[in-house]
Amino acid sequence: MIMRMLKDYCGLWAIAVAALLVAPGAWAVPSFARQTGMACEACHTVFPELNHFGRMFKANAYTVDNLKPVRGVSATREELLALSGLPPISLMVQVSQTSIAKAIPDGVGHFSQSSSVAFPQQISLFYAGKIAPRLGAFIQLTYANNAGTIGIDNTDLRWADNRLLPGDKSLVYGITANNNPTVQDLWNSTPAFGYPYAGSKANVSPIAGTQIDGKLGQSVAGVSLYAIWNEALYGEIGTYRSAKQGVANAVTGGSGPLDGTVSNVIVGGAPYYRIAYEYLWGRHSLSAGLYGATFKLVPGGSSTAPGTLSGPANEFRDTAEDFQYQFIGDRHLFSLAGTHIREKMTLNASYGAGLGADNLHDDLTTTRITGNYYYQRRYGATLGMFSTTGSLDTQLYPAGASPGVVTSASGLPDTKGWMAELNYMPWLNTRITLQDTQYTKFNGGGDNYDGFGRNAGDNNSLYLLVWFNY
Amino acid sequence: MKTFITTVGAVAAMLLAQASPAADEITPEARLAAQHVAVMTCATCHGPQGRSVAPKFPALAGQHPKYLVAQLEAFKSQTRGDADAIGYMWGMASPLSDEMIAALAAYYAAQTPVAGSAGDAGAIARGADIYANGVAAEGIPPCIACHGPGASGTDDYPRLAGQHAQYLLKQLRSFQNNMRNVAVMHGVAQDLKANEMEAVAAYLQSLGSR
Incomplete structure (x- = not known):
């Protein structure tokens, strides 16, 4: 099996090597690096994982720069414009190949191919950098090959300022407007920029995940206030509203307001909070924190089966802990990060026969821990474990019809497994990753988890990714 | 000398x-x-x-x-x-x-210098000795000769008092490897042992601590 997979990769390796051969010889770095004149390692251990300075750069609204601005002043020489001489534009390209252990059945005796080439898997255009003094943005526009369309991806607009407090303590404070809970966070232990940093879109996705764990990305908009005391104690409080993309009001055809043709709409505002403490000593840093949000979602409907946005709502109360340790040596880098998310559901809208949930109250718990090692920021290895477990609910996690695969015969959401990665970075902005995912449990079971003969291990995958940022 | x-x-x-x-x-x-x-x-x-x-x-x-x-x-x-x-x-x-x-x-x-932070007392004492007297046996001159009493520096030499030990240590290693292109400090630092550098850095960081 492994030999066959490796053989499949030969073609892509050739592409990767060819791409490297034509890559420019300069120290090619994306827009933050161009804006600041600093190399990638100023902000990252290895991208996208941030180091302490990277976290402070983000908290300071991405505004540190060394570019000569285009200026505008009033008659009294008040500053009206300080526009960067160069727009902070970057491009990200991912090409990949995924082999899953067993091809996907179609239910009538046929199978898919077992491997899948994505060329590209994703192309993203970023505006990432300063807009004006104290104001900056990270805006990502993405073409994803599974959707075949270009759409808005992670976005974080920030304003920030800093102060010196009595006793020589610093205070950085600001506002972020963003479209994905935790995308604004400074650590890589929270979901939006947590491990895995990249994954195959050709893999079989587990049936369950908590709301804060990426489920609402790009379909909400939130505003938070945050502050960091002495580069150590971080606090943030905010609220999220539904801000769906690609939907229109059924009557007016306008981009809103949302109506019953849209599903899972937040009632009012969903409160979000975050607190974390980071301790620095020598070349080490250790952070630990809490984060969470409560989302009240009305089920709504779809354009073909409209529902209502009034009436009972399903409440998802997510509370999580996280930690991150980093050692940044001259040759060796090591980081360990983890999070534990608990979701308590009160399914007022979906509880009842035929409505979507067997139970009024369900729980879902996700745990992820990942360790990364890099030698000279060039050769890396990663080992991670993941686990999602939760309540038995045969409507929420349905058995479904043949061919199964994405369903759960047991009505349990449990998915557990391991990920291992080998990374090679010929340049700090170019990564070649070989990622192996092994499931010990998938959608509630090990063997025959879907009731149609598929085992958890059949979804194991080997994923080769070539990732450029420039 | x-x-x-x-x-x-x-x-x-x-x-x-x-x-x-x-x-x-x-x-x-x-x-x-x-x-x-x-x-x-x-x-x-x-x-x-x-x-x-x-x-x-x-x-x-x-x-x-x-x-x-x-x-x-x-x-x-x-x-x-x-x-x-x-x-x-x-x-x-x-x-x-x-x-x-x-x-x-x-x-x-024009800013008021930072107050230092205390560290390991043994290292600080050893560092204070090297700072004031050098290490005669190794031909290492006393730092005080240039950086002055209390390591507050002079017009020509940097203030070191209260500076982060980690930064100082990294700079001493950089001088040792001649990466900072300062011949004098390359000469001074090239024979410093790791534990001597750590002691001096700990001492300098502790200066002015409250």
């Missing part, structure tokens, strides 16, 4: 002597512009008013202006070549004009 120290001093003074505008030659506009850059850009690493928190980044508050000018010019001309200088400061310093460099130096020089 005395001759060595005198020679060291003379060479260092020559190396550090840079043509930079005196503090009173800096225009009010340049002062304002430098304050703006210091608050908006430099503070991200070096902290508000040059009082850095992360031990990787040096505190600049109260540093002598001639030294700051010399360093910014070394970053700009890419002659200070330790890894963090290349990674962070080459880019940051590249667009700075002579006037801005002088004004930034004046801004940080």
